[in-house]
Amino acid sequence: xxxxxxxxxxxxxxxxxxxxxxxxxxxxxxxxxxxxxxxxxxxxxxxxxxxxxxxxxxxxxxxxxxxxxxxxxxxxxxxxxxxxxxxxxxxxxxxxxxxxxxxxxxxxxxxxxxxxxxxxxxxxxxxxxxxxxxxxxxxxxxxxxxxxxxxxxxxxxxxxxxxxxxxxxxxxxxxxxxxxxxxxx
Amino acid sequence: xxxxxxxxxxxxxxxxxxxxxxxxxxxxxxxxxxxxxxxxxxxxxxxxxxxxxxxxxxxxxxxxxxxxxxxxxxxxxxxxxxxxxxxxxxxxxxxxxxxxxxxxxxxxxxxxxxxxxxxxxxxxxxxxxxxxxxxxxxxxxxxxxxxxxxxxxxxxxxxxxxxxxxxxxxxxxxxxxxxxxxxxxxxxxxxxxxxxxxxxxxxxxxxxxxxxxxxxxxxxxxxxxxxxxxxxxxxxxxxxxxxxxxxxxxxxxxxxxxxxxxxxxxxxxxxxxxxxxxxxxxxxxxxxxxxxxxxxxxxxxxxxxxxxxxxxxxxxxxxxxxxxxxxxxxxxxxxxxxxxxxxxxxxxxxxxxxxxxxxxxxxxxxxxxxxxxxxxxxxxxxxxxxxxxxxxxxxxxxxxxxxxxxxxxxxxxxxxxxxxxxxxxxxxxxxxxxxxxxxxx
Numbered sequence: 001x002x003x004x005x006x007x008x009x010x011x012x013x014x015x016x017x018x019x020x021x022x023x024x025x026x027x028x029x030x031x032x033x034x035x036x037x038x039x040x041x042x043x044x045x046x047x048x049x050x051x052x053x054x055x056x057x058x059x060x061x062x063x064x065x066x067x068x069x070x071x072x073x074x075x076x077x078x079x080x081x082x083x084x085x086x087x088x089x090x091x092x093x094x095x096x097x098x099x100x101x102x103x104x105x106x107x108x109x110x111x112x113x114x115x116x117x118x119x120x121x122x123x124x125x126x127x128x129x130x131x132x133x134x135x136x137x138x139x140x141x142x143x144x145x146x147x148x149x150x151x152x153x154x155x156x157x158x159x160x161x162x163x164x165x166x167x168x169x170x171x172x173x174x175x176x177x178x179x180x181x182x183x184x185x
Numbered sequence: 186x187x188x189x190x191x192x193x194x195x196x197x198x199x200x201x202x203x204x205x206x207x208x209x210x211x212x213x214x215x216x217x218x219x220x221x222x223x224x225x226x227x228x229x230x231x232x233x234x235x236x237x238x239x240x241x242x243x244x245x246x247x248x249x250x251x252x253x254x255x256x257x258x259x260x261x262x263x264x265x266x267x268x269x270x271x272x273x274x275x276x277x278x279x280x281x282x283x284x285x286x287x288x289x290x291x292x293x294x295x296x297x298x299x300x301x302x303x304x305x306x307x308x309x310x311x312x313x314x315x316x317x318x319x320x321x322x323x324x325x326x327x328x329x330x331x332x333x334x335x336x337x338x339x340x341x342x343x344x345x346x347x348x349x350x351x352x353x354x355x356x357x358x359x360x361x362x363x364x365x366x367x368x369x370x371x372x373x374x375x376x377x378x379x380x381x382x383x384x385x386x387x388x389x390x391x392x393x394x395x396x397x398x399x400x401x402x403x404x405x406x407x408x409x410x411x412x413x414x415x416x417x418x419x420x421x422x423x424x425x426x427x428x429x430x431x432x433x434x435x436x437x438x439x440x441x442x443x444x445x446x447x448x449x450x451x452x453x454x455x456x457x458x459x460x461x462x463x464x465x466x467x468x469x470x471x472x473x474x475x476x477x478x479x480x481x482x483x484x485x486x487x488x489x490x491x492x493x494x495x496x497x498x499x500x501x502x503x504x505x506x507x508x509x510x511x512x513x514x515x516x517x518x519x520x521x522x523x524x525x526x527x528x529x530x531x532x533x534x535x536x537x538x539x540x541x542x543x544x545x546x547x548x549x550x551x552x553x554x555x556x557x558x559x560x561x562x563x564x565x566x567x568x569x570x571x572x573x574x575x576x577x578x579x580x581x582x583x584x585x586x587x588x589x590x591x592x593x594x595x596x597x598x599x600x601x602x603x604x605x606x607x608x609x610x611x612x613x614x615x616x617x618x619x620x621x622x623x624x625x626x
Contacts, residue, residue, distance in 0.1 A: 008550070012533075014549070032533070103448075104448075114298070120258075120446060121446075121448045132299045133283070133298040134281065134283055135280065135298070136255070136256050136257070136258065136281075137255075138255045138258060138424060138445065138446075139445070139446060139448050140448070152278055152279045152280070153279070155255065159228055159229050160439060160441070160450065160453060160455065161227075161228035161229070161230075161455040161457050162228055163448060164455070165228050165457065167531075171531075172536075172540070174533075175533070175537055175540065175545070175549060176545065176548050176549065176552055177548035177549045177552075183188070183226050183228070
């Protein structure tokens with residue numbers, strides 16, 4: 001990883017020069033966020049009336065290589081905002097079309113979060129999980145799905161310690177510029 | 186990084202149950218340490234300040250704080266088990282159903298977002314929660330109707346036996362009429378929906394005995410269109426938010442806010458906030474893929490980090506006599522003092538300062554600057570402390586791999602960690618899973 005491949009903003013955001021950011025005027029990034037190479041942020045979609053931002057990222061977010069974030073389709077061809085909270089880490093090759101992803105969320109590699117799904121705070125989504133449309137995942141959940149296509153989602157309780165663990169790991173991911181997954185039960 | 190598990194002694198035999206010959210000193214090994222069910226990762230554990238001990242899921246008591254629907258996150262009454270609103274699950278794949286009302290036909294269609302299951306309700310006279318609509322339709326089904334008739338019959342019979350005065354007048358009159366009649370009970374059976382076995386039923390039972398019905402049922406499942414049209418949506422089960430108590434002393438370990446969407450806690454006592462964090466890495470100078478062969482000595486680096494706001498004295502102990510499956514460990518530096526956790530440890534600069542060099546990569550400017558400001562560590566010397574800064578220490582560890590170890594078996598090492606602080610003195614066992622044993626060259 002070369003230093004010249006990255007742009008570092010005043011607020012501590014680190015953005016790879018190889019990231020594909022469309023419609024940057026409609027993307028809001030809080031600070032200390034890492035956007036790796038080949039990440040696609042689709043902020044150029046037509047928005048519903050009253051919305052100014054298409055994608056909103058909190059602080060200490062970590063988007064690994066190949067992550068795609070696009071605002072969910074709302075009515076007709078209009079899209080609504082895709083909000084991603086602070087201390088959220090998204091693994092390699094994951095596609096996010098959620099309406100809301102909370103704070104302290106870990107989304108493993110190769111997951112797919114279908115449109116308008118809602119992920120609340122303190123959630124761990126295991127690798128290769130597919131979250132269906134309009135699905136809601138409550139706080140303190142660990143989500144996994146069976147390997148068969150269209151497999152049943154398993155939503156289990158996540159111990160409360162993970163609130164701290166995920167926050168610490170997101171900061172370490174920012175410091176080391178690498179996705180640090182949390183050990184899960 | 187190696188997996189570090191903390192042993193919870195709750196499955197150990199009580200001291201009164203132990204034989205007189207068994208020594209109770211720390212030199213004796215816990216009997217259940219080889220049981221994987223007694224080993225937990227640190228974030229899974231709570232810590233009881235009163236008992237000064239770790240508490241796993243088996244040694245805590247759960248109390249329901251609130252019941253809520255995991256789909257709509259609405260708080261429900263404690264007596265409910267299913268969501269009473271519009272949350273329904275697909276009977277085929279279990280995912281949530283999307284409810285779409287049709288104003289023209291006054292019906293509601295429920296479609297699954299993952300499979301092609303669709304269910305359309307009967308025309309509704311007025312707007313009602315879909316859970317109630319489905320429940321009503323379920324009650325209309327033959328199986329449910331037969332069950333409710335049978336339930337009613339036995340309830341009435343029981344009331345008659347007890348001489349309950351609350352029986353409706355009509356039923357009492359009917360029963361009194363039957364009493365005087367000859368063959369009254371047969372008359373009641375004829376009128377009731379609960380019928381005596383007819384020839385057709387007897388035949389169906391015979392078919393069932395010959396497994397013919399089971400075969401036809403399988404065929405029915407295969408015919409997905411039929412199944413889809415007949416299966417009713419499932420009601421969404423409620424989820425609970427729990428408070429935790431120590432089973433031994435009944436003191437509160439965790440109390441969450443009652444709001445289902447809240448992640449606040451009124452009381453929280455996690456093991457990660459008290460126990461020192463232990464992390465194990467392969468020695469950067471050695472290649473563990475080739476060094477973990479039977480009979481060899483593998484070299485590792487252990488990071489011990491204080492999580493408390495006061496200084497602690499830590500002692501790591503390894504024992505020579507180990508139960509089967511464990512490998513012997515040598516710790517050249519086993520006693521040390523760790524400083525308190527810095528006040529603003531969540532600040533980025535302080536966090537970098539409190540991160541051991543072995544956990545810092547050269548991927549960012551911040552980590553590179555931090556590494557440049559620290560002395561270079563020589564990991565080749567196996568008898569010295571590699572790093573001792575802030576609230577952490579990095580020490581060497583050598584593992585002697587058994588000569589008769591089978592390749593591809595996990596190398597496990599038990600360590601007793603004891604620490605003493607201002608108002609805490611705890612000892613706990615850790616099991617380190619260091620990787621797989623390699624075949625001898």
